[in-house]
Amino acid sequence: xxxxxxxxxxxxxxxxxxxxxxxxxxxxxxxxxxxxxxxxxxxxxxxxxxxxxxxxxxxxxxxxxxxxxxxxxxxxxxxxxxxxxxxxxxxxxxxxxxxxxxxxxxxxxxxxxxxxxxxxxxxxxxxxxxxxxxxxxxxxxxxxxxxxxxxxxxxxxxxxxxxxxxxxxxxxxxxxxxxxxxxxxxxxxxxxxxxxxxxxxxxxxxxxxxxxxxxxxxxxxxxxxxxxxxxxxxxxx
Amino acid sequence: xxxxxxxxxxxxxxxxxxxxxxxxxxxxxxxxxxxxxxxxxxxxxxxxxxxxxxxxxxxxxxxxxxxxxxxxxxxxxxxxxxxxxxxxxxxxxxxxxxxxxxxxxxxxxxxxxxxxxxxxxxxxxxxxxxxxxxxxxxxxxxxxxxxxxxxxxxxxxxxxxxxxxxxxxxxxxxxxxxxxxxxxxxxxxxxxxxxxxxxxxxxxxxxxxxxxxxxxxxxxxxxxxxxxxxxxxxxxxxxxxxxxxxxxxxxxxxxxxxxxxxxxxxxxxxxxxxxxxxxxxxxxxxxxxxxxxxxxx
Numbered sequence: 315x316x317x318x319x320x321x322x323x324x325x326x327x328x329x330x331x332x333x334x335x336x337x338x339x340x341x342x343x344x345x346x347x348x349x350x351x352x353x354x355x356x357x358x359x360x361x362x363x364x365x366x367x368x369x370x371x372x373x374x375x376x377x378x379x380x381x382x383x384x385x386x387x388x389x390x391x392x393x394x395x396x397x398x399x400x401x402x403x404x405x406x407x408x409x410x411x412x413x414x415x416x417x418x419x420x421x422x423x424x425x426x427x428x429x430x431x432x433x434x435x436x437x438x439x440x441x442x443x444x445x446x447x448x449x450x451x452x453x454x455x456x457x458x459x460x461x462x463x464x465x466x467x468x469x470x471x472x473x474x475x476x477x478x479x480x481x482x483x484x485x486x487x488x489x490x491x492x493x494x495x496x497x498x499x500x501x502x503x504x505x506x507x508x509x510x511x512x513x514x515x516x517x518x519x520x521x522x523x524x525x526x527x528x529x530x531x532x533x534x535x536x537x538x539x540x541x542x543x544x545x546x547x548x549x550x551x
Numbered sequence: 552x553x554x555x556x557x558x559x560x561x562x563x564x565x566x567x568x569x570x571x572x573x574x575x576x577x578x579x580x581x582x583x584x585x586x587x588x589x590x591x592x593x594x595x596x597x598x599x600x601x602x603x604x605x606x607x608x609x610x611x612x613x614x615x616x617x618x619x620x621x622x623x624x625x626x627x628x629x630x631x632x633x634x635x636x637x638x639x640x641x642x643x644x645x646x647x648x649x650x651x652x653x654x655x656x657x658x659x660x661x662x663x664x665x666x667x668x669x670x671x672x673x674x675x676x677x678x679x680x681x682x683x684x685x686x687x688x689x690x691x692x693x694x695x696x697x698x699x700x701x702x703x704x705x706x707x708x709x710x711x712x713x714x715x716x717x718x719x720x721x722x723x724x725x726x727x728x729x730x731x732x733x734x735x736x737x738x739x740x741x742x743x744x745x746x747x748x749x750x751x752x753x754x755x756x757x758x759x760x761x762x763x764x765x766x767x768x769x770x771x772x773x774x775x776x777x778x779x780x781x782x783x784x785x786x787x788x789x790x791x792x793x794x795x796x797x798x799x800x801x802x803x804x805x806x807x808x809x810x811x812x813x814x815x816x817x818x819x820x821x822x823x824x825x826x827x828x829x830x831x832x833x834x835x836x837x838x839x840x841x842x843x844x845x846x847x848x
Contacts, residue, residue: 388737389738389743397738397739405735406728406732407731409727413724413727413728417741419725
């Protein structure tokens with residue numbers, strides 16, 4: 315399956331003595347949008363952090379674009395084309411919007427990349443000299459994603475991108491993610507609410523207690539979404 | 552008691568000059584503190600070494616070249632400290648790193664005491680910078696120290712360069728980002744070791760040049776670094792950690808209180824009043840003078 319961009323094989327990740335991820339495996343194909351759904355505290359964030367080596371797994375392996383990246387330092391993972399937007403946006407509040415966009419390291423022409431990013435997020439261009447900390451929650455999320463795009467990533471990892479955003483903003487964000495995906499960027503995102511996630515993704519993984527317990531295609535999700543949501547996420551759609 | 556306005560003007564100028572020099576040293580502490588997350592006690596050692604290196608080198612190669620070489624040696628010391636002390640202890644608890652940095656300060660103090668003696672050394676001002684410059688201001692003649700004018704020019708140029716480095720270059724912006732959030736910076740491809748070395752080199756340069764510039768104003772002795780560190784730390788906190796403009800204003804406030812207060816009161820009382828004002832600022836503005844989250848403005 316050469317089409318696979320990311321492959322996580324049987325990883326175990328610990329916080330001190332406690333095992334948080336217990337034998338998790340998943341894969342993401344090129345140009346897919348995949349969601350990692352699960353209740354809070356079941357290991358979604360830790361899975362993404364493990365992939366980027368912020369919390370490297372103690373066992374198992376992670377392959378990206380044909381390379382073993384298990385335990386590779388985060389900045390090296392980033393330079394290979396992996397980009398993670400942390401939960402809570404992780405923008406630099408004391409820097410301007412433009413300065414935030416100049417932080418990522420990329421060998422491509424920065425001016426050209428900025429032009430492309432402002433085409434997707436025109437609202438950021440008009441606020442480029444504004445302090446990032448003074449942006450609204452939705453704008454901060456857009457900035458975090460725009461900043462990731464400044465690295466020209468092959469795979470964009472998003473941790474709870476819709477968390478705390480108003481429904482209108484979520485819809486806008488989803489359309490932006492679709493646009494980014496159409497430009498060839500693969501997306502893996504985590505979410506504890508399925509409402510918006512199911513509208514956009516090609517496949518869904520359900521995570522429970524640090525393990526993938528189910529995997530559904532878009533078609534399967536459409537057919538039995540209520541049943542799945544109630545069983546794994548405790549919600550009725 | 553009548554005080555001539557010429558004296559007040561002179562003291563304001565002196566206070567302004569000292570504020571710029573202290574801002575240099577405080578900014579170095581502020582950047583390394585931002586990266587470490589703790590007080591960088593080694594900064595005091597680098598300030599002291601800047602003074603001693605300038606003292607030794609200026610006698611053979613002249614003040615200007617001696618100061619430049621002393622600053623380069625401090626930058627080298629900064630790299631060594633980063634690679635040999637901070638980097639190996641990076642994953643340890645902050646208190647362990649703090650103890651190691653206090654150890655560095657004490658080791659340097661002891662080494663200097665053993666090799667150069669404990670008695671204070673006075674750095675000589677070169678002849679072309681000694682003496683006063685007389686200005687005619689509103690019909691009155693005011694004489695400013697040439698050397699203080701030199702400190703003002705050099706410090707201002709360096710502060711402008713530091714500001715441009717942090718806001719006009721990618722590497723500077725990446726440094727600022729790392730000071731704010733190391734984890735996110737690394738996720739954006741920033742190599743924290745490289746950025747750490749750059750920030751330590753910059754901090755060491757600022758400490759070294761501060762030590763060299765202030766050497767002829769105050770004497771140089773083994774514990775001078777530890778003594779100045781307390782004062783500089785207060786400036787950093789009052790100005791707001793990582794704030795260039797806040798650091799400058801805190802430094803200016805403190806230095807003006809000191810220099811103008813000395814006209815009317817004994818220096819001891821002036822120190823007490825100055826610290827009381829600074830404590831009040833911290834009490835009412837816990838995030839520093841500017842009162843908002845800023846990193847090097």
